Amino acid sequence: MKINWNYIKTGLVIGVVFFLFAFAKNRNNTRVLSEINLEFTNSENLYLTEEAVNKLLIQNEVRVKSIGKETLDLNRVETLLESHPMVENAEVFLSIDGKMGAAITQRKPLGRVMAGAPFYIDRQGDKMPLSEFHSARVPLLTGVGEAHLREVYPLMDFIAKDDFLTRHITQLRRREDGKYELYLRKLDFIVVFGEVKDIELKFKNFKAFYQKALKDKKLDAYEKVDLQFGDQVVCTKK
Known part of the structure; x- marks a missing residue:
């Protein structure tokens, strides 16, 4: 009987291919x-x-x-x-x-809470411990505790997303009546923000006031700027 070597060669090639595939797969799995x-x-x-x-x-x-x-x-x-x-x-x-x-x-901190044991509030509004490797340059929060994080978070989140506010606001203080005061870099007047509501409107009014006072060179003339009265900005001179 005549042997068909082509069939035998084809079978051997297929067998070698399957062997190499199985070997490679096993080697990859056990690597x-x-x-x-x-x-x-x-x-x-x-x-x-x-x-x-x-x-x-x-x-x-x-x-x-x-x-x-x-x-x-x-x-x-x-x-x-x-x-x-x-x-x-x-x-x-x-x-x-x-x-x-x-x-x-x-995690990204939005502010540093100056409690008995300081901590950050992060961009999710949660408590975040301080790091031993890096200290974030974020606004300080005083008068704020863990119980106030949900309350202050919308205000901190708005500030963090605004370049103007991020450059200027260095500290927020929560008063005993639940209203907030803001402190600015290189300016000694206090901004009375009030309760955490109407955030966009209040900061829009504040920016308009700031630009006008800067143009008139009167930023140093005030000791308090109050944003609690709707579309008005009530200023108290020194």
Whole structure:
């Protein structure tokens, strides 16, 4: 009987291809993760370091450099990273060459609350601890405690999103009657903001007053500027 060598060769080639595919897949699955690539979104690695991230993983027995890809629980790593008090969000992924990557978004402070134990209020309106690595240049809040964070948050959020207000406002004080006073950089008059309502209207009126007083060179003539009266800005001279 004549042997058809073409069929045999084709079968061998197919067999070799399947063997190589299975070998590559097994090798990829058992490859040891060799390193961690950390990326801080917007390059804001101010309040957290790579060393702190590695320490957090090691403390929780996530030894990325000594375990295989198939044994790494990415959801667990994300949960661990997001449990860090400086992390707002974390996305963890694996590359095809055996490296773990993590894109970390750090929490962003809007103001520093000068309580018995100082802390920040972040852009979500939540309490955020101070960092040992960086001190944020944000307005100071006095007379404010944890119970007032939801109340003051809309005001802080509005200020943080406005370049003019961010440049000029250095401190907010909550009075015992629940009304707020604002203190400005290089100006010694007090801005009485009042209750946290009509925020946009009050600041629109204040900006108009500021530009007019600046043009007239009268910014130093006042000791108090009150924004509580609708469309009016009531000023008290020195």
